[in-house]
Amino acid sequence: MRPLQNFSSFLLLIFIIIICLKIYHIHAQFDIETDPDDEEDESVEDETPEEKAARKSIQEDSNLTVDKLIAKYGYPAEVHHVTTEDGYILTMHRIRRQGAQPFFLQHGLVDSSAGYVIMGPNISLAYLLSDYKYDVWLGNARGNRYSRNHTKLDPDGKKFWDFSWHEIGMYDLPAMIDYVLKTTGFKKIQYAGHSQGCTAFFVMCSRRPEYNKKVIMMQAMAPAVYATETEEHPYIRAISLYFRSLVGSSVTEMFNGEFRFLCRMTEETERLCIEAVFGIVGRNWDEFNRKMFPVILGHYPAGVAAKQVKHFIQVIKNGRFAPYSYSSNKNLAIYKEHIPPRYNLSLVTVPTYVYYSTNDLLCHPEDVEAMYKDLGNPIGKYLIPMPEFNHMDFLWAMNVRKLVYARMLRVLGKIKDHKKANNPASAVIVNSVQQSRERRRRR
Ligand SMILES: *[C@@H]1O[C@H](CO)[C@@H](O)[C@H](O)[C@H]1NC(C)=O
Numbered sequence: 001m002r003p004l005q006n007f008s009s010f011l012l013l014i015f016i017i018i019i020c021l022k023i024y025h026i027h028a029q030f031d032i033e034t035d036p037d038d039e040e041d042e043s044v045e046d047e048t049p050e051e052k053a054a055r056k057s058i059q060e061d062s063n064l065t066v067d068k069l070i071a072k073y074g075y076p077a078e079v080h081h082v083t084t085e086d087g088y089i090l091t092m093h094r095i096r097r098q099g100a101q102p103f104f105l106q107h108g109l110v111d112s113s114a115g116y117v118i119m120g121p122n123i124s125l126a127y128l129l130s131d132y133k134y135d136v137w138l139g140n141a142r143g144n145r146y147s148r149n150h151t152k153l154d155p156d157g158k159k160f161w162d163f164s165w166h167e168i169g170m171y172d173l174p175a176m177i178d179y180v181l182k183t184t185g186f187k188k189i190q191y192a193g194h195s196q197g198c199t200a201f202f203v204m205c206s207r208r209p210e211y212n213k214k215v216i217m218m219q220a221m222a223p224a225v226y227a228t229e230t231e232e233h234p235y236i237r238a239i240s241l242y243f244r245s246l247v248g249s250s251v252t253e254m255f256n257g258e259f260r261f262l263c264r265m266t267e268e269t270e271r272l273c274i275e276a277v278f279g280i281v282g283r284n285w286d287e288f289n290r291k292m293f294p295v296i297l298g299h300y301p302a303g304v305a306a307k308q309v310k311h312f313i314q315v316i317k318n319g320r321f322a323p324y325s326y327s328s329n330k331n332l333a334i335y336k337e338h339i340p341p342r343y344n345l346s347l348v349t350v351p352t353y354v355y356y357s358t359n360d361l362l363c364h365p366e367d368v369e370a371m372y373k374d375l376g377n378p379i380g381k382y383l384i385p386m387p388e389f390n391h392m393d394f395l396w397a398m399n400v401r402k403l404v405y406a407r408m409l410r411v412l413g414k415i416k417d418h419k420k421a422n423n424p425a426s427a428v429i430v431n432s433v434q435q436s437r438e439r440r441r442r443r
Pocket residue numbers: 059060063
């Protein structure tokens with residue numbers, strides 16, 4: 001099984017690189033001066049002792065596991081293991097603050113708990129919440145590098161990988177939430193999620209509504225839930241074509257680190273890799289800290305099941321937020337209907353605050369607004385006041401604290417709100433949403 005999986009992952013990589021080269025070529029023709037740092041010759045011999053120390057520290061960060069990384073920056077780190085009803089053994093990371101309100105953070109697709117810490121104590125959300133006196137718990141979904149274990153199944157076998165974000169919502173989140181409540185003695189957690197961390201949360205609350213009572217508030221960043229507007233995304237087409245091909249249909253595990261060495265080879269391949277990431281999530285050089293790219297590469301991608309990706313593609317293609325669809329007969333056997341019944345978002349009664357952005361290629365503002373209307377208890381939405389803000393900027397942007405987390409702290413009542421509760425730059429944003437709509441229509 002393994003050689004075939006690796007080989008097909010390799011083919012996918014080649015496939016993606018070809019597309020990137022095309023996109024890169026197009027960009028290069030139109031705007032050559034995109035990156036102001038490009039001209040700087042950073043030869044290693046000229047570096048000062050401080051620069052050398054910084055470079056070493058970055059190398060170290062790219063190599064450390066999440067608990068070691070947290071400890072390196074002087075926060076109390078803990079590792080916990082949680083077993084789900086269906087036998088998956090998950091790892092949780094914790095920045096301990098004994099007796100404080102637990103705050104649960106759940107990562108997105110191909111990510112891990114690292115997403116909330118890799119940018120360091122001056123940027124990343126986990127540290128900020130710890131500084132604001134929360135007991136921070138970081139989840140890891142089944143199948144990523146920290147949760148590749150099971151009481152019975154072999155992670156190198158096919159059966160282990162038969163899951164999507166439906167199971168993450170049905171089993172992983174409930175198991176981890178119960179574990180946190182039991183360990184801390186609290187009755188409720190605070191929750192924030194990014195992308196799939198929201199998707200799985202809404203699955204949980206709609207299918208196991210008793211969990212609504214265990215959450216004080218949900219803060220949803222870039223919630224990938226409705227996705228009718230994502231269909232035009234070039235990569236989505238490529239990936240769905242790939243899955244329809246013979247190789248694609250046999251893949252079980254994906255994105256477990258194949259990219260790393262390629263991206264690290266030269267300045268030029270690094271740049272290509274960043275463009276490839278931008279091609280997926282949206283382009284925003286201004287907020288991207290290129291110095292930190294080695295750290296990002298050290299922690300991404302953290303591994304997913306192919307079925308997770310296929311399930312997202314179904315949501316995009318079918319325009320329905322529903323469980324995984326099999327053949328018509330199998331659907332009938334499992335769901336008693338020919339197509340799986342939708343998740344009912346009105347059953348999500350946790351107060352939910354939503355953060356989204358215009359340049360998020362995976363999570364279009366129109367889709368987020370449609371989802372917002374269907375939620376059982378929406379309490380506010382915030383369009384990030386920067387038109388270029390992309391899907392990963394919610395974790396990686398240099399100014400993410402100012403642009404996103406400050407609002408989060410206000411919603412939590414940790415810092416005082418200004419008189420104007422609504423987004424001051426909303427007029428600008430509405431304009432750019434309209435422009436992007438027009439551009440799409442013209443295409
Ligand atoms: C990263 O870790 C590996 C194995 O743990 C080690 O061989 C390598 O030297 C480390 N690299 C850096 C830059 O620390």
